[in-house]
Amino acid sequence: MDKSLGIVIVSAGKGSRMGTEESKQYLMLTDKPIIIHTLEVFNRLPLVGEIVLVTGQDDVERAEAWVQEYNLDKVVKVISGGSERQHSVYKGLLEIHTEWIMIHDGVRPFVEASDIEACYEMALRVGASVLAVPVKDTIKKVDGSGIIVATPDRQSLWAIQTPQTFRVSDLLKAHQEAQSIGFVGTDDSMLVERIGIPVAVVQGSYSNIKLTTPDDLEYAEFIEKRKGERCYDTSRARV
Known part of the structure; x- marks a missing residue:
């Protein structure tokens, strides 16, 4: 089996909370669609051997065209997803030929290369890993009547x-066991945890946001502008 890293980018959702007719992953961020920004991060990494993009059935053709237009040579397949995110991941998983796999949201375009590498290295040591950040706010557990019933210790809480990152064989087993009983998890880590595999947390960046609402898009434009200014300053310093 190929020793490089396989990537499944999940981009099949409609994203109704964005409030736009266009799916959020295909909205423009500065000069290109959000999904292209995301794909480019992984396409540049030497440790990545192949990328599978999972998208909506109606979006496969245009996504394939963008892969060619933006020279995303590590994207080996663009496939249509399933009715749930979990089903989309599973379909992408079946197309991967590497020993290790990363699952990433198509609408997280600001993930840092160094964090991707750290996540991979942790998985090699422990068996599975997720990028996460410590929760900043105090979290309350609330009952059905809106009454606070508990305040968990914030130091033990992380936003995933x-x-x-997982071994392909482990993630495949986790998905198949979940399917056998009709269990749908909120993320892939949850499925792997269910079959007893330890999953380590790797601290990432608060800028690695998932673009879900119009406010997120405004913040994304700010981040992208700041990145451009930083690159400009660096280039001037070399003159």
Whole structure:
């Protein structure tokens, strides 16, 4: 089996909370669609051997055209997803030929290369890993009547992001066992945890946001502008 890293980018959702007719992953961020920004991060990494993009059935053709237009040579397949995110991941998983796999949200375009590498290295040591950040706010557990019933210790709480890294064989087993009983998890880590595999947390960046609402898009434009200014300053310093 190929020793490089396989990537499944999940981009099949409609994203109704964005409030746009166009799916959020295909909205423009500065000069290109959000999904292309995401794909480019992984396409540049030497450790990545192949990328599978899972998208909506109606979007496969245009996504394939963008892969060619933006020279994303590590994208080996663009396939249509399933009715749930979990089903889309499973379909992408079946197309991967590497020993290790990362699952990443198509609408997280600001993930850092160094965090991707750290997540991979942790998985090699422990068996599975997820990128995450410590929760900043105090979290309350609330009952059905809106009454606070508990305040968990904030130091033990992390907001889970992607990428999430696993052995292909482990993730395949986790998905198949979940399917056998009709279990649908909120992320892939949850499925792997269910079959007893330890999953380590790797601290990432608070800028690795998932673009879900119009406010997120405004913040994304700010981040992208700041990145451009930083690159400009660096280039001037070399003159």
